[in-house]
Amino acid sequence: xxxxxxxxxxxxxxxGITSAKEIRGIELPSGExxxxxxxxxxxxxxxxxxxxxxxxxxxxxxxxxxxxEDGIEVWxxxxxxxxxxxxxxxxxxxxxxxxLTHIIYEAxxxxxxxxxxxxxPDTQLLLxxxxxWKKEYPDYKDLKGAILLFPRLNDGAPEPGVEPKYIESVxxxxxxxxxxxxxxxxxxWGLNHLSAKLASGGSRVISKIVPDIRGYFFNRADxxxxxxxxxxxxxxxxxxxxxxxxxxxx
Amino acid sequence: xKKIFLLLLLSLSLQANSAHLKPYSGSIxxxxxxxxxxxxxxxxxxxxxxxxxxVQFWATYCPPCVKEMPSMNNMQDKLAKAGVxxxxxxxxxxxxxxxxxxxxxxxKPEFTILMDETGSSIGQxxxxxxxxxxxxxxxxxxxxxxxxxVEWDSQEIIDKITELSKQ
Numbered sequence: 001x002x003x004x005x006x007x008x009x010x011x012x013x014x015x016g017i018t019s020a021k022e023i024r025g026i027e028l029p030s031g032e033x034x035x036x037x038x039x040x041x042x043x044x045x046x047x048x049x050x051x052x053x054x055x056x057x058x059x060x061x062x063x064x065x066x067x068x069e070d071g072i073e074v075w076x077x078x079x080x081x082x083x084x085x086x087x088x089x090x091x092x093x094x095x096x097x098x099x100l101t102h103i104i105y106e107a108x109x110x111x112x113x114x115x116x117x118x119x120x121p122d123t124q125l126l127l128x129x130x131x132x133w134k135k136e137y138p139d140y141k142d143l144k145g146a147i148l149l150f151p152r153l154n155d156g157a158p159e160p161g162v163e164p165k166y167i168e169s170v171x172x173x174x175x176x177x178x179x180x181x182x183x184x185x186x187x188x189w190g191l192n193h194l195s196a197k198l199a200s201g202g203s204r205v206i207s208k209i210v211p212d213i214r215g216y217f218f219n220r221a222d223x224x225x226x227x228x229x230x231x232x233x234x235x236x237x238x239x240x241x242x243x244x245x246x247x248x249x250x
Numbered sequence: 251x252k253k254i255f256l257l258l259l260l261s262l263s264l265q266a267n268s269a270h271l272k273p274y275s276g277s278i279x280x281x282x283x284x285x286x287x288x289x290x291x292x293x294x295x296x297x298x299x300x301x302x303x304x305v306q307f308w309a310t311y312c313p314p315c316v317k318e319m320p321s322m323n324n325m326q327d328k329l330a331k332a333g334v335x336x337x338x339x340x341x342x343x344x345x346x347x348x349x350x351x352x353x354x355x356x357x358k359p360e361f362t363i364l365m366d367e368t369g370s371s372i373g374q375x376x377x378x379x380x381x382x383x384x385x386x387x388x389x390x391x392x393x394x395x396x397x398x399x400v401e402w403d404s405q406e407i408i409d410k411i412t413e414l415s416k417q
Contacts, residue, residue, distance in 0.1 A: 160307075160382035160395040161276040161375060184311045186343060189369065190378035214311050 021061070026077075026106055028099040034082045036075050036103075039064040043071030045242065046112040048103065050079060050125050059218050059231055066235035072242075073112060077103055079125060092125045097132040100125070104133050108142040115245065117238060119149035120216060124167055127153065131172035145176040145245035147238060150187070150215060153194065164190055166197055174202035176248050178241040181207070185215040204248045210237070271385060271394035271410055276376060281305075281384070281392055283371060285341060285364040288351060293339060293364055295390060301335040302415045303386040304402075307372060309343045310353040312380040314399025323360045324403035325411075332408075334415045335388070338362060343380060344369040387414055 064074040085091035118126035217227040308315035338361035
């Protein structure tokens with residue numbers, strides 16, 4: 001009887017979590033319709049997560065649910081699936097800029113403060129979006145900032161002994177940026193250099209190193225204890241980042 | 251037709267595995283090192299003038315760094331047997347001595363491991379990724395660089411280092 005009750009409670013909790021997500025379609029200027037996983041919330045902050053893995057990451061939904069529970073609405077547009085594009089860096093350039101900015105425009109139409117977030121190479125798409133938002137909607141101030149988790153923004157392979165080159169959209173936005181990098185990745189040594197380049201466009205850039213974690217730690221088969229903790233607390237990391245971005249805007 | 255396809259495939263796979271030492275095009279003119287090895291002995295780059303030196307920046311958490319270490323052991327052996335004056339200085343990127351010692355016990359690199367616990371040389375050498383490799387000529391200047399893991403005991407690399415040792 002006790003076990004039955006426990007199972008009933010677990011199933012109710014799971015049902016509740018699943019029903020929190022909605023699928024919403026938005027028609028884009030290119031004529032395509034993007035499918036957005038929406039985790040609705042009543043607060044005044046909306047995060048758009050440019051995750052380009054069509055929901056395959058086991059952590060992004062749990063993170064979104066946790067944020068929504070804390071009043072932060074999350075939209076996860078399926079950017080690659082919309083255009084039938086493969087998961088590769090070259091795909092980001094195939095996505096029309098007007099479509100990307102239209103999603104931001106729709107989010108801003110909710111009258112919430114909008115932030116964008118992406119991790120790894122997907123941060124390239126995030127910056128491309130921010131750069132074109134600035135060009136297309138210079139008077140709109142409601143795109144409040146962006147969170148770049150463990151960004152990978154190099155243009156080509158790194159060359160030892162030579163300063164890195166970044167993709168064109170680095171330094172092309174003015175929105176505040178929060179950059180997080182792992183302490184156990186060589187990229188941490190480039191964090192200051194990258195932050196300076198990001199700031200060269202006029203953005204306030206806050207960068208932090210998360211100790212003891214490796215690159216792509218949330219997708220690793222052999223996570224260490226810290227990586228396990230940070231993965232399960234990704235929503236906390238995002239909330240801390242939002243706090244920094246909000247403070248920097250005051 | 252099948253033969254041509256197989257030859258094409260073989261040539262592509264050889265290309266994918268071949269190392270590409272790039273002539274150095276950066277701005278570091280007089281590179282220096284002064285770091286301790288795991289026994290506490292200080293090594294400088296200047297003390298190896300007259301030898302070709304492979305300076306590698308690596309970390310225990312970097313999979314390609316770990317994978318290529320046996321080929322670095324082989325490379326060192328091959329060059330020593332051929333009488334080529336050569337030295338490897340593998341600089342760990344700011345990990346603790348305990349971490350590196352445990353790693354050395356397991357992987358058994360036979361070359362000099364240097365500790366840069368503060369990361370000071372990483373900045374000086376403009377290193378932003380691992381493994382970052384620098385081939386230093388006998389005069390102490392950076393001749394070639396290479397990013398990423400490779401088979402260091404490949405004939406192409408052995409030949410290039412042998413050639414450099416004659417200059």
